[in-house]
Amino acid sequence: MKKSVKINGLLATNTGALISKEFVVIADLHLGYERAMVGSGLFVPQYQFKIIMEKLEMLPEREMMILNGDIKHEFSENNPQEWTETRKLFDYLSERFDKIIVVRGNHDNYLRTVTSKYKKVEFVDYLEIDDKIIAHGHKDFLPLHTKKLKIIGHEHPSVTLRDDVGVSLKLPCFLYNDELIVMPAFSPLAAGTDVTRCRKEDLLSPVLKRIGIGHLNVLAIDEEGCIELPEVYELVR
Amino acid sequence: MITKLTHEYPDEEVYSILAKPVRKWFKETFGGFTPPQKYAVMEIHKGKNILISSPTGSGKTLSAFLASINELVLLAQKNALEDRTYVLYVSPLKALNNDIKRNLDAPLRGIEKIANLKQKIRVAVRTGDTTQSQRSSMLRKPPHILITTPESLAILLNSPRAVKMLENIKYVIVDEIHSLCENKRGTHLMLSLERLQNRVKKEFIRIGLSATIHPLEEVAQFLVGTHRDCAIVDVNFLKKIELSVVSPVDDFIYSSVEETQINLYKLLDDLISKHKTTLIFTNTRSGTERVVHHLKKMFGNKYVGVIGTHHSSLGKDIRLNVEEQLKKGELKVVVSSTSLELGIDIGNIDLVILLGSPKSITRALQRVGRSGHRLHETSKGVFVVTDRDDLIECVVLAKAARDGKLDRVHIPKNCLDVLAQHIVGMSLEKDWDVGEMFGVITKAYPYKDLNYDDYLNLLKYLNGEYGELQNRKVYGKIYFDGLRISKRGRMIRPIYYMNIGTIPDETAIKVFTKKGQFVGTLDETFMQRMKRGDIFVLGGTPYRYLYVRGMKLTVESAIGKRPTVPSWYSESLPLSFDLAMEINKFRKRMDEVLSKESKNKIIEALQKEFMINKTTANAIFSYFMQQKKYLRIPTHTHIIIEEFIDVDGRKNLIFHTLFGRKVNDALSRIFAYLISEEENINIGITISDNGFVLTLPRRKKVDYSTLYRRLCEADIISILKDSLEGTEILRRRFRHVAARSFLILRRYIDGRRSVGKQQMSAYFLYNIIKKIDPNFPIIKETYREILEDAMDLENTIKVVKWIKNRKTFIVLRNDRELPSPFAHNLIAGASDTMRIQDKKKLLQYLHEYVLRKIGEKT
Structure with a gap:
């Protein structure tokens, strides 16, 4: 099984990253997610940061790292786990990359407080680079109304594979065609929108609500490798 | 003493x-x-x-x-x-x-x-x-x-x-x-x-x-x-008990479904009218609704105002009302699932009808014992059977009851989740020495053999030791320094009060037909696995999933269609192992006697020994004779495996193992696991009281001698634990155990944060904890509960030993194209799956399957 697949001139990895000659882009880390669960009565032990760091170590050397939104999970300031992990993340990224661009996501309030301490970090609402538009996808603003290749996150797409005796497996995935790439969540925890099971109303991103997902190809990812699948509408037929 | x-x-x-x-x-x-x-x-x-x-x-x-x-x-x-x-x-x-x-x-x-x-x-x-x-x-x-x-x-x-x-x-x-x-x-x-x-x-x-x-x-x-x-x-x-077994039709095979139904309700009506107050026990909530519905429909005014329904899905007021009416003698008949088994005063019942086998001798006697209010009055119970297997089960049960045989009770032992709850409670009472607390706990019978290391691990979990050090304040429910246990913080007391109890919260989805008829309930996690158009079985009938709004699922009947998802059977009672063995012994006697004696002699003997009429005895005789002539009669000493190719070209292995659903749940997974490992395929499992069916996705040839050898060498407990990965039962039970142990709080204090669409399910939690520590007490208890309480591990090991020691033989019969008479009920059982254990192979398998299916459609 291949560990990466080329889509639209970029390399999509089974860890959920997109790699070009100059940059690496990942989305939706949701640091501090476990601690946020405690407030809802779920005592999930801390787990994902270690995995996220391991996945980052596997990334190749590039000039630029682009974080496409929702680096941290919480809106409030009360989550100490978030802050420690966020700082550790930026410490690491600052050593490895020459430039770090954070594209703002809907969970990233107060993030600037942390990132302002790092010289290499730039904070933007969207990024135009290499004739591609990178935005989080929680807002369907003007820059995303273009024929250029758009790269968004926010949706955390996943796909369920099932056979006829009923064994099923849910995997995170990339959704793509030549104008759009929807990235899976880099976080191993954040549950996602199952494209084989959702209706248009269930989609999170207004961008996808506009464009529709039926004609997007699916690239499912797992520790073991990438699984190339046809368009969404073929899978739900 | x-x-x-x-x-x-x-x-x-x-x-x-x-x-x-x-x-x-x-x-x-x-x-x-x-x-x-x-x-x-x-x-x-x-x-x-x-x-x-x-x-x-x-x-x-x-x-x-x-x-x-x-x-x-x-x-x-x-x-x-x-x-x-x-x-x-x-x-x-x-x-x-x-x-x-x-x-x-x-x-x-x-x-x-x-x-x-x-x-x-x-x-x-x-x-x-x-x-x-x-x-x-x-x-x-x-x-x-x-x-x-x-x-x-x-x-x-x-x-x-x-x-x-x-x-x-x-x-x-x-x-x-x-x-x-x-x-x-x-x-x-x-x-x-x-x-x-x-x-x-x-x-x-x-x-x-x-x-x-x-x-x-x-x-x-x-x-x-x-x-x-x-x-x-x-x-x-x-207390004198009078038991009888009646059948609505003389021959289940040649009577149509409508005929059987009509006769059934006529029979019920007849029995009800001959008694003052009748209590009818069905085995499921949906069955209860159906019986009341049909009685009212067929006999109209007769039952208006004098018939009551009682089951746990009904509101408290409705149930209380029925109980009051019963006490006052205002009802002619009450139909209940299991809710009226317990001893509340329900007035003067003079007849108990058991619609379908109650699955254990003890339960039958407990139910029948609800009739005959005073000690000198006879408790009267009538079994009304629903098919041929049910008939045999009830006839054997009635005799066993008359002979004073009872099935053994199973008392759960060393339940770590209940213990976790009490330890938190005890920490709130006072400070404890670690040995002192152990001393009190082990005085209770269920904990007499509590392992000290399990106890210490549980204390460590409660102390929050599975997270980072700085998080113990957040995750810990007690304070444990290795020697003493004390309470942890002000918030624990209200958390404890709000979450006491062992009964799991039912996140039950209510299922209705388009016309608004209540069908039954489904577990939420099960429902989440389905999508529109899926066909599943509930209460024995297939339905098509239409749409869900909130906690209500709307379906339409899909009779005749085959399920597209494995079905869950949370409602039906399992046949007890002891009663299953009684039926096995009966089968063996019938097998011997059918070769020796004449038909008339056998029928006469059946009538006498089991107190049944000639038609019933004849029905039993015919069923056994058909099975013997067509194939062979399976018993506990001779397990028969039949192979059968279904309309989709899949190979079904039918195992005639009459050991009750709990043992079959375990046995089926053991066999499925061994075959799945050998052949690298996913397997569908269908489980019943009288046996189980393994569905192989392609016309695979199974090497039975290798299978037998591997069964004899197998570490049963280890296989069972591995086989539970990704299954429905594991998800459900883990959620229950986690809630009891306060790993998941049913009611929490900090309601500020909304989880929104990113709701993490208990199953995610399970996967995380498993990676961190597979011997985590919550996981250990989940396995224990499934293996010991839900699946009857003790008797499963006994059966496997019989097979190993050749006290029980496995007989392969793949010389017939169609399944034998005894197999017909097995095919319509409840189901689960066995997935390929190697992740990479599983992914490749599913990938291939999906692409092939799409290719076929184009």
């Missing part, structure tokens, strides 16, 4: 210990003592622990209470009655608690009148329904007799003022102990009692009340714990 009482005390001796007014009231009201009273009252008076097993209408309540009431009266006469509780009564049902209070008021008021007592004896009920003002007045003026539930008792133990009133308790009565001991509620109660005993200076007297159950010695041990004595009173034999 557990001793069976054989000495019935004569009336005069019992009267001699009673206070004058008590004696007078009793003589005037009853005249004499009933058998259980003749045994029990004196023993309790002498301070002995006792388990009383006796039928309805035998004066059980007074057997338990008389000695203590007598003592209270003696104190009241001397004006020496203190403001504290002397008697604690616990039962699992709030309705029963209310009944008991009413039943005590009569004698107490009667005695008070005769005696002209200055002090009144106070009785109060304390449950979740008790109002705040009632609770406050209880603390101001403690009741002398307190009636409560296991959950409320646990709450009282942690309320300092309430515990004060219980500190010198003398008598503890546990009612319906037969239903409590087989689940975690009973485990929970027994720990509460040990905690209570630990605070009371003198050992209190334990009195257990039970319906038919076996073995009584084990239930007695359960009641008193490991190092106390107990006497047993068993007077069940006194």
Whole structure:
């Protein structure tokens, strides 16, 4: 099984990253997610940061790292786990990359407080680079109304594979065609929108609500490798 | 030491210990003592622990209470009655608690009148329904007799003022102990009692009340714990029971479904009209609804206003109303699932109909025992059977019951989740030495063999040691430094109170047809696996998933279509292993006799031995003869495997293993696992009481001799644990265990944050914890609960041993194109799956499957 697949001139990895000659882009880390669960009565032990760091170590050397939104999970300031992990993340990224661009996501309030301490970090609402538009996808603003290749996150797409005796497996995935790439969540925890099971109303991103997902190809990812699948509408037929 | 009482005390001796007014009231009201009273009252008076097993209408309540009431009266006469509780009564049902209070008021008021007592004896009920003002007045003026539930008792133990009133308790009565001991509620109660005993200076007297159950010695041990004595009173034999088995049609095979249905309801109507009040037990909630619906539809006005429905999905008011009407004798018939099995007073029932086998001899007797209100009245039970397998099951059951055979009860042991809850409760009471706490816990029967390392690991988990060090404050529910256990923070007390209990929250989706007819309930996690258009089976009928709104799923009937997803069967009762073995023995005898004797002789013998009519005996004969002629009769010594290719070209292996669904649940997974590993395929599993079916996705050839060899070499427990990965049962049970252990709080305080669409399911939690520590106590308990309680590990190992030691042979018969008569019911069972264990191979397999399916459609 291949560990990466080329889509639209970029390399999509089974860890959920997109790699070009100059940059690496990942989305939706949701640091501090476990601690946020405690407030809802779920005592999930801390787990994902270690995995996220391991996945980052596997990334190749590039000039630029682009974080496409929702680096941290919480809106409030009360989550100490978030802050420690966020700082550790930026410490690491600052050593490895020459430039770090954070594209703002809907969970990233107060993030600037942390990132302002790092010289290499730039904070933007969207990024135009290499004739591609990178935005989080929680807002369907003007820059995303273009024929250029758009790269968004926010949706955390996943796909369920099932056979006829009923064994099923849910995997995170990339959704793509030549104008759009929807990235899976880099976080191993954040549950996602199952494209084989959702209706248009269930989609999170207004961008996808506009464009529709039926004609997007699916690239499912797992520790073991990438699984190339046809368009969404073929899978739900 | 557990001793069976054989000495019935004569009336005069019992009267001699009673206070004058008590004696007078009793003589005037009853005249004499009933058998259980003749045994029990004196023993309790002498301070002995006792388990009383006796039928309805035998004066059980007074057997338990008389000695203590007598003592209270003696104190009241001397004006020496203190403001504290002397008697604690616990039962699992709030309705029963209310009944008991009413039943005590009569004698107490009667005695008070005769005696002209200055002090009144106070009785109060304390449950979740008790109002705040009632609770406050209880603390101001403690009741002398307190009636409560296991959950409320646990709450009282942690309320300092309430515990004060219980500190010198003398008598503890546990009612319906037969239903409590087989689940975690009973485990929970027994720990509460040990905690209570630990605070009371003198050992209190334990009195257990039970319906038919076996073995009584084990239930007695359960009641008193490991190092106390107990006497047993068993007077069940006194109640005459009349059992019969009837069939709505003479021949199930040649009668159409409509004919069978019509005849069934005609039969029910006939039986109902010949009796004053009939209680019909179905086995499922949807079955209950269906029966009432059809009776009303077919017989119209006859049943208006005089028929009642009773099951746990109905609202409390509806159930209470039915119970009231029954008590007053206003109903002609009540249809219930299992909810009316327990001992609340339901008036005068003179007939119990069991629609379909109740799946265990003990359960049958408990149900039939609800009829014949007074001791001298006969309990009358009629089994109305629904198909040929049901017929045989009921006929064998009835005979076994007549012969006095009962199935063994299974008491869950070493439940770590219930223990976790109590440890938190105990930490709130006071500080403990780690050995001291262990000492109290292990006095309770379910924990007598508790492993000390498991105990320490549980303490570490509760101390929050599975997260980062700085998070212990957040994750910890107790404070444990290796030597002492104490409470952790202010927030734990309210969290504890809000989350006490063992009954899992039902996140049940209610299922309705388009026309609005209630079908049944589904577990939420199960429903999430389905999508529009999927066909699943509920209550034995296939339905198509249409849409879901909130907690309501709408479906349409899909009769004749095959399910597209494995179905869950949360409702149906499993056939007990003991009864399954009785049926096996019957099959073996039939097998032998069919080769030797003539048809007429066999039918005559069946009629005589099993007390059935000629048509029924004939039906049984034909069924067995057909099976013997077509293939062979499977028994416990000869397990038959049939191979059958279905319309989709899949190979189905039909295993005729009549060991009950619990054992088959485990057995099927063991075989599925071994085959899946060998052939690298996913396997569908369909489980029933009489056997199981493995569905292989392609026409695979199975090497049976390799399979046999691998079975003999297999580590059964290890295979079973591995086979549970990704299954429905694992998800559900983990969620329940996690909630009981406070890993997931059902009710939390910090409601500020909304989880939104990113709701993490308990299954995610499971996967994370498994990676961190596979021996995590919550995971360990999940496996234990599934293997020991849900799947009957003990008897599964027994069966595998029989196969290994060649006491049981496996016979392969793939020489027939169609399944044998005995196999027909097996194919429509409930299901689960076995997935390829190697992740990479599983991914490749599913990938290939999906692409192939799409290719086929184009």
